[in-house]
Amino acid sequence: LFCQLNCEETLSIVYTEPINYFLQDMYHHLQFAYYQENNLEKSAEATACFLVLNSSHEIMKENKDLLKIKLQYTDDDFVAEKEVMEYAVNRKEMYDLMDFINKNYRWPNEYSMADEDTNEVSESTSQSTEEIEDWMTRYEKLGIHIIAKSVDLYREDRFVADGMLKEEQCEELLTMIKGLEVEKIGSQKFDLKAGQQRLQESPDEEYEAFLRLFIRATDGVRQYTQRYLDRDTQLHLKEAFIVCWSQTYDPETVHGCYPQEDGTCVRFNDMCDELSSQEYTTVTYLNTASGDSQFLNENEQIDSSFGVKCGRTVGFSTGDRHVAITPRTIGERRCAMMIRFTTDEKDAGNDYRDTIALLHRVDELRHAKASKSGIDIMKKFEDEGVKIVKNGSELMGKERFVADGLSSEEQCITLKNMVKELGTAGDGYSGKKSPHTINEIFAGLPLDQ
Known part of the structure; x- marks a missing residue:
C-alpha cells in the first residue's frame, strides 16, 4: 500500500x-x-x-x-x-x-534481541543494495549505462559505462588541449594548472566556459563513481587532466614501453604490483578512435579490452595494469579525461580547489564591473533629466521602480502615431482574445515591421 x-x-x-x-x-x-x-x-x-x-x-x-x-x-x-x-x-x-x-x-515484538540484531543487519544490507540500484536506475534514465562490471573485466572495482558525456561536451572539452605541446612519446596533456594560467594571462569568456565544463564533468564522474562503488568513505579529487595520444614520429622513444592513460609510457616491470586501497582512477574518452584500451594481468597478457568513444568511462583502482593503444594512423588522436580520486581528504589536490576559487574571483570581478557600469549608466541618465521617483523599497519589491523623463513628449507622440498608422490588432495571444477579459485587445507594432 x-x-x-x-x-x-x-x-x-x-x-x-x-x-x-x-x-x-x-x-x-x-x-x-x-x-x-x-x-x-x-x-x-x-x-x-x-x-x-x-x-x-x-x-x-x-x-x-x-x-x-x-x-x-x-x-x-x-x-x-x-x-x-x-x-x-x-x-x-x-x-x-x-x-x-x-x-x-x-506490530507485536515477536523476536528476541539476537534475532532483531540479525534482522537489522539484513535490512540494512538490503536497503543499501536497493539504494544503489535506485541510483543506477536514475542514471540510466539520463543515458548512462553500465556495459561491463568487475566480473566481466576479471578484477574487483573495474567497470565500464557509456553516456557520461554528450557529443557536444566532448567537442568542447577537446578545445582545452589546443595549442599545448606534444611530447616526444606522442602524448599531449592539459591540467588544471595550465587552465588557471591561461585564464589569468588572457581572460576569455569562451575558455572560461570550457574550464567550468571541465570542473562540472569531473564532479559528475566523481558522483557517479561514488554511487557505483558504494564506498563508506567519500572520494576526493586528487588530480584531473585531459590526455591525447597520437603516433610519434620517432618510434624508438616508445619502444618496449606501454602508453598509459595519464600520458606517460612505462615498461611492464615498472608497473605497480599492488592496487591502491585509497586511490581510484577513472578515464572518460572524448572521441571515437581506432586505439583500444586494455587491462593487463600479472603475466603481461590482456585481461580485457574495449573500444573508445565519446562519453565511455572506465573505472579501476589506481595501480591496475592497463594500456592506452595509440591509433596507427599518423595524425589521428585518442583523447580522454583522466581523474584520480583519493579517500584521504588531506591528499586531495589543491589545483581543483584553486581553480574553483579562481572562477569565483572571476564571478566577483564581473559582478563588480557590472555594478560600476550600472552606476555610470544611471549617472548619465540623471544628467539627461531622467529621475527615479519610486524605488524598490517604496514599491515592496527590489526589482520594481518608477522613472520619469525616459521619453520626451515629442517622442511619445511620434510613437503613438506610428502605432495608429502601422499597428496590427492583437493581444499577445497569437491574435486571439485574451483569456483574462474579452475586451482586452491591443494594437501593436513589432520592431521588425
Whole structure:
C-alpha cells in the first residue's frame, strides 16, 4: 500500500530530482495548451481533471469560471477523464486505509534481541543494495549505462559505462588541449594548472566556459563513481587532466614501453604490483578512435579490452595494469579525461580547489564591473533629466521602480502615431482574445515591421 501511494513521486523523478505535483501540473499545462489552440472543450476537460486532483486551486477555479462563460457550461459539464476519476477515488481509498492501519494496528515484538540484531543487519544490507540500484536506475534514465562490471573485466572495482558525456561536451572539452605541446612519446596533456594560467594571462569568456565544463564533468564522474562503488568513505579529487595520444614520429622513444592513460609510457616491470586501497582512477574518452584500451594481468597478457568513444568511462583502482593503444594512423588522436580520486581528504589536490576559487574571483570581478557600469549608466541618465521617483523599497519589491523623463513628449507622440498608422490588432495571444477579459485587445507594432 505504501509503495502504491508513493508511485506518483517515483514517476515524477526527472534528472534525479522529483517534481512536486507532477500529475496535476501535467493537466495544468494541457489546459493552457488546449486554450491556446482554441480547443475549449478539451481545455475544460483538462480543467476538470486538475480540479479532481486539487479542488482548492484558486487559479484553476478562475479558469473554470472563464470557460463556463465562453462555453456556456454548468458545473455538470466539466467531466474529468475516466482514468483520472478512478485514480482519485483509488487514492482516497488507499489514504483512508493507511490512516486506519496506522491508528488501529500495532506490530507485536515477536523476536528476541539476537534475532532483531540479525534482522537489522539484513535490512540494512538490503536497503543499501536497493539504494544503489535506485541510483543506477536514475542514471540510466539520463543515458548512462553500465556495459561491463568487475566480473566481466576479471578484477574487483573495474567497470565500464557509456553516456557520461554528450557529443557536444566532448567537442568542447577537446578545445582545452589546443595549442599545448606534444611530447616526444606522442602524448599531449592539459591540467588544471595550465587552465588557471591561461585564464589569468588572457581572460576569455569562451575558455572560461570550457574550464567550468571541465570542473562540472569531473564532479559528475566523481558522483557517479561514488554511487557505483558504494564506498563508506567519500572520494576526493586528487588530480584531473585531459590526455591525447597520437603516433610519434620517432618510434624508438616508445619502444618496449606501454602508453598509459595519464600520458606517460612505462615498461611492464615498472608497473605497480599492488592496487591502491585509497586511490581510484577513472578515464572518460572524448572521441571515437581506432586505439583500444586494455587491462593487463600479472603475466603481461590482456585481461580485457574495449573500444573508445565519446562519453565511455572506465573505472579501476589506481595501480591496475592497463594500456592506452595509440591509433596507427599518423595524425589521428585518442583523447580522454583522466581523474584520480583519493579517500584521504588531506591528499586531495589543491589545483581543483584553486581553480574553483579562481572562477569565483572571476564571478566577483564581473559582478563588480557590472555594478560600476550600472552606476555610470544611471549617472548619465540623471544628467539627461531622467529621475527615479519610486524605488524598490517604496514599491515592496527590489526589482520594481518608477522613472520619469525616459521619453520626451515629442517622442511619445511620434510613437503613438506610428502605432495608429502601422499597428496590427492583437493581444499577445497569437491574435486571439485574451483569456483574462474579452475586451482586452491591443494594437501593436513589432520592431521588425
